[in-house]
Amino acid sequence: MKLETLNFFDKVYEVAKRIPYGRVTSYGAIATYLGAARSARMVGYAMNGSHGKDVPAHRVVNRKGLLTGKHHFDGTNLMQQLLESEGVQVTENQIQDLQKVYWDPSKELD
Template sequence: MATSSFFDRVYDVVAQIPAGRVATYGDIAEAVGQRSAARTVGWALKAAVDSGLPCHRVVNRHGALTGKRHFPSPTFMEECLRSEGVTFTDDGRVDLEQHRWTPEGLR
């Protein structure tokens, strides 16, 4: 898999995530045809944090904000999501039942 091409496909999917919704690393990996590449999706997003893409809308499969350390502050990701109306469970994870978005064709 060519890294830049893979990263570009990841960015195309992330750009589609609507405000108030989140996708998982695995959802994005599956959407770009590399189901087992969720970790590589994380690397792509780390490289794009300052790009203007809504990287804050990507969470792990449990709804945890595992990428938060790559943003300007440890609370930045949560603050952005809350400002878009995303709700969290009592244990601090995104309520995936309410806010999970999957790319067209995955449901």
């Protein structure tokens, strides 16, 4: 699917769908990749609206590795549980070894 023909939220979803299993990226990294570096918050809004769209929103965290979107998931710790099921270590709502599991779409795509 060509990103140029999609609206911003759909572009965000297409990038998020490419995040590899067991890896995470940040709202800002997706925004930067899409040429909207100052739109990390809009990426967050897109992730909030991604339910039912087969988007691995649990793999998108803030730049420090915090699970800031966790309250948008059903269940108490679903975001953390999904990440841990993929081998990502999370302690106190923060990704451990962020550099090891971090995926940068600007370096990995295109």
